[in-house]
Amino acid sequence: MRMSFGQEMRMAQKQVLAPRMIQSMEILQLPMMALEERIEQEIQNNETLELDEPEGDNQSTAVADGGSSQDGAPDPSPERTVDERPLVVDQDHANQADFERSYDWSNEYPESDDDRSRPSSGRIDEASDRYLDAMANMEERPETLFHHLHEQLSNYELGPEDRLAAEKVIYNLDANGYLPMPLEGLVELEPAVMTAPEEALHGTASAAIAPVPLDGPAKQLERLERGLAVVQGMEPAGVGARDLRECLLLQIRSSLPHARQLQRLVSDHLEDLAANRLPLIARKTGLSIEEIETLRRDLHMLQPKPGARFTVPYVPVVKPDVHVEQLPDGIWKVRLEDVNLPNLRISPLYREMLAAPGTPPETREYIKRKINSAQWLIEAIEQRRSTLLKTAQAIVDHQTRFLADGPESIEPLKMQQIADRIGMHVTTVSRAVDDKWLQTPRGLVALRRFFVGGTVSADGDEVAWDTVRIKLQEIIQAESKDAPLSDDDLVDELGKGGITVARRTVTKYRKAMDIPSSRQRRDWKLATPPRVGQSPPVVDGDRPVTSGEET
Incomplete structure (x- = not known):
């Protein structure tokens, strides 16, 4: 392949935004609070820009x-520089x-440049007042999960190696309090200096964790197992779990009523319970539907995300x-x-x-x-x-x-x-x-929020998708709990109201509103029991879900 160099001229049209236009678009896109900050920043950076603080009616x-x-008439020569x-x-x-x-x-x-650039005393006082108000209204930093567990760890009498292993487990917990990796993965981590994520973020890191002793992988894994057991015994209950099942089991204390039945339900039938396959659980365990419902209510008292209460949700102002x-x-x-x-x-x-x-x-x-x-x-x-x-x-x-x-x-x-x-x-x-x-x-x-799509009703009028979602929610709330409506039934009910939508649209909106499927919404206590001599009906869980069914 032969390579050569050359020059050529080419004419092309290209749209280039002027800096003035770019600034206008940036200002237009700013919300009110961001615009106030931008103005304050521009005042600080541009000494020719100042606040118009009226000292008289004609300023x-x-x-x-x-x-x-001065008399309010427009400048007759706006084109001047x-x-x-x-x-x-x-x-x-x-x-x-x-x-x-x-x-x-x-x-x-040269001598008075600093004086001219200096903001007025009124602007300084105003900025100082805003700063003091902000400091007075500032929330105290909430306690984090890391600090909560680390404080408890200080009360345990552990050897240096076991304490270090427990600290390593605590350091690797996620925001919900789960350990998102197997212990073998912790063994493979570099024994580098570790600090709390929150402290590293805010630049307030205190004492660092010492390097892990260079033992073999088997010995390190043994120490990590002991450290994990220590962390799982801390508050909040369920912290240090590796999955939901382990998290719930850690919270089921022996002092709880029906503790053994709860442990069996979580260990062997958690998926069936989540899918509301209560008749299947009843046949496998010998428990009645009422007993399973009681156990499910007890499980609802447990916390599936034990570390969530230490996470401060972001609430935009x-x-x-x-x-x-x-x-x-x-x-x-x-x-x-x-x-x-x-x-x-x-x-x-x-x-x-x-x-x-x-x-x-x-x-x-x-x-x-x-x-x-x-x-x-x-x-x-x-x-x-x-x-x-x-x-x-x-x-x-x-x-x-x-x-x-x-x-x-x-x-x-x-x-x-x-x-x-x-x-x-x-x-x-x-x-x-x-x-x-x-x-x-x-x-x-x-x-x-005012920009929404829609569909055409039977009368030829446009109906917003938000209206469809609200109607869908009203229909589900009014349905019979022992015979909830399937997605196909929901399509028919919406059609009776003049709203024509596809089944996949109903399924999409139902999931977007966190509404479970009809099989999960069914109240089995209200279901009609089979007559004497009649075989029990085939219930969810006795067969796999086929394509086209609700999930």
Whole structure:
């Protein structure tokens, strides 16, 4: 194969987003809390951007597209560059100390640069108050499973090797308290220095675990078995188990009533119990259905995830971006929830510096670049306000039945419909609703929640999939417990209500709502027993599940 080098010219068209457009898209996609943080960060990084803290009724604020004049009239020359625009300053109410100086910038600017960049005392006090409030409201770090077990381990009288083996088991437990690997896998782990996962994450690691003595694999496995037995004797009961069956058996104490029957049920019939094959269990054990139900209630008192209570669930803190309310004439009106969003302006002081003839060229270029960046941010925030308001109002206009009657009345809606209505691209709508929340009379609702697909009813009307799910749940709740409806029966029941869906759709939604199959929903205590001389019916578990049956 012969290789050669050469040059060629090629013409091509490629769309390149300007930095200004990229910033606008980023600002549009930010939720309210993230936008507040972004503004605070920009204020810290850009000394020409400052909060508009009104000291009088006529104090002006820099706005997008060239700002406004002092009397509120628009600037007649918005196409002028930043350094050619008139200063947006109210001479009657501005701080006189800033304007009575002698602006010999070539001499004064180097010495006073830090003073101009320093935030005002009001901004410092405000930031300090927010910091103190956050510290006062900060939760104490909850106890972790690792620390809980490690504290118990300190009360055991163990030799160094056995203590080290127990620590190794504790270190490798997952968040639910299970040991997700066999002990042979722990033997193969490198005997490196180990710290608690939480401590390593927060950088507060204390004493490290010493290296494991270099014994043979058989000796290490023996020590790990003793260490595992120690951990499995700790609280919470069930910790250190390697599967659900072992976890439940560890929690069945001999002092519990029916302890031996519970142990037998878990050891030999756990899968049948999970599948609600109670008649099969009854025939194998000789217990009655009522006795098995009693044992199952006792098992429900056990904890299948003993370590879960030490896991703090992530609860996102959201602030509504938009608020909707119904006016007296019945119209739903949207307004932005941005009263706490600070008003921004370009610093009049730096505008004066930019216009001053004595400002050094490199300083002028630096200020101009910073002012342009600040102006872009102000315009992007204003564009976000306009786009979000239009998008939210269009969504509300389409989903008035949801607001008035509840989630069961939601209507099918696609983002393309909203994009066509407000005259914007669908990707802009997607960014506008991303992680945004609407405050309604029915609580906080994510804007994306209003976009749902649907099907066509027997009357030709569109029905949202959320409505189908709600109807499906209502039908299952009203079914007979001794003869629950199969997925085929659920399809027929939905059809009676004018909703035509496929069986696989019903199965998908049933599983998504964590609703078990009909065989698992059946209450065997209510089932009709066979007549005298009649063979008992074939029940679930006597035969394998064939394709097409519910699972």
